[in-house]
Amino acid sequence: MVPEFLLQLKDLISQPWPWYVAGPMIALIMFVLLFFGKEFGMSANLRVMCAADGAGDMADFFKFDWQSQGWNLLVALGAVFGGYLAATYLSGPDGNVAHISAATVASLEEMGFSFENGEVPLVPEFYSWEYLFTWRGLLIIVGGGFLVGFGARYAGGCTSGHAISGISALQLASVYAVIGFFAGGLFMTYVLFPLIFNA
Amino acid sequence: MGILFGITLFKAEAVSWFRIYEMFRFDSFHMYGIIFSAIALGLVVVQFIKWRHLRSTEGQEIHFQPKDKRWPRYIIGGSIFGMGWALAGVCPGPMFILLGSGYTVFVVFLLAAMTGTFLYGVLRKRLPH
Numbered sequence: 001m002v003p004e005f006l007l008q009l010k011d012l013i014s015q016p017w018p019w020y021v022a023g024p025m026i027a028l029i030m031f032v033l034l035f036f037g038k039e040f041g042m043s044a045n046l047r048v049m050c051a052a053d054g055a056g057d058m059a060d061f062f063k064f065d066w067q068s069q070g071w072n073l074l075v076a077l078g079a080v081f082g083g084y085l086a087a088t089y090l091s092g093p094d095g096n097v098a099h100i101s102a103a104t105v106a107s108l109e110e111m112g113f114s115f116e117n118g119e120v121p122l123v124p125e126f127y128s129w130e131y132l133f134t135w136r137g138l139l140i141i142v143g144g145g146f147l148v149g150f151g152a153r154y155a156g157g158c159t160s161g162h163a164i165s166g167i168s169a170l171q172l173a174s175v176y177a178v179i180g181f182f183a184g185g186l187f188m189t190y191v192l193f194p195l196i197f198n199a
Numbered sequence: 200m201g202i203l204f205g206i207t208l209f210k211a212e213a214v215s216w217f218r219i220y221e222m223f224r225f226d227s228f229h230m231y232g233i234i235f236s237a238i239a240l241g242l243v244v245v246q247f248i249k250w251r252h253l254r255s256t257e258g259q260e261i262h263f264q265p266k267d268k269r270w271p272r273y274i275i276g277g278s279i280f281g282m283g284w285a286l287a288g289v290c291p292g293p294m295f296i297l298l299g300s301g302y303t304v305f306v307v308f309l310l311a312a313m314t315g316t317f318l319y320g321v322l323r324k325r326l327p328h
Contacts, residue, residue: 013210019232022211026233027240029200029207034248037255042291046316049309061320076295078201083299085202086209098212100229104221123297124216124288129304144287145294145308149315151280154326155273156266158280158290162273163234166266168241173266173273180277181284182223188285189223196286 014090041161043152045076111197205296216288272328
């Protein structure tokens with residue numbers, strides 16, 4: 001039978017993780033990747049995936065030796081699997097709920113979201129195929145996804161590449177990038193959301 | 200490493216649209232805690248690597264290539280990314296992670312993101328850098 005301590009470990013991991021565990025863990029992941037001569041940056045995978053699909057024929061940006069970046073695809077694949085493991089086996093005592101603050105919940109409810117028992121699911125309902133076919137769903141999923149893909153490669157990185165790896169390596173460029181991230185994010189949240197969600 | 204990353208972000212709720220919303224509203228320290236503590240430890244890690252001239256498993260000294268400092272690409276690209284980040288509630292990492300958690304609609308997110316990346320690749324020469 002499974003040793004008792006392993007089950008206890010599983011229960012411990014299944015609790016929601018506090019920031020002071022997650023942050024250092026991410027730094028550790030970055031260290032291991034660096035140690036293996038690689039860099040920590042998820043958005044590079046988008047470029048590799050385009051190149052692998054033949055985008056090299058259409059733009060010079062994709063004419064690079066993408067096969068050498070295959071390891072990063074493995075990291076992404078690992079992330080996919082990690083998500084699967086966490087969602088399936090490591091669900092916490094509350095299930096998959098986002099423990100966000102009351103102030104945020106209040107503001108969401110004002111925008112028209114409703115939550116049973118005041119519990120916010122980890123993943124919003126609009127991440128679904130049904131929602132994709134509403135204009136909001138299309139905007140969020142396709143529009144949002146597009147902006148992330150375009151912006152991340154334009155800026156040369158996303159949260160993992162710039163905010164974490166870049167700033168840890170004291171790159172001024174990454175500071176600019178993060179300023180940009182927040183400018184865009186705040187604009188979307190405060191200016192566009194009321195328009196999108198209250199329409 | 201990928202698996203660890205996936206589990207970490209999922210359990211820390213960093214994959215939640217609601218957490219990202221909360222972050223942009225500054226209603227909680229949580230997301231900032233994750234990012235800052237990662238940076239704090241990351242800074243230590245990088246300094247350690249530089250101080251000890253650590254070599255990677257490939258035998259080369261680990262080297263931090265200075266990034267191009269021309270700021271337009273970062274501010275403009277970053278803002279576009281930020282808008283997408285707030286709207287979609289995910290950045291590339293969580294897209295992969297949530298796909299694994301069973302939200303197959305993320306295939307669409309990823310395709311949209313790839314389209315975005317592709318369009319960037321095509322328009323790149325005409326964009327300010």
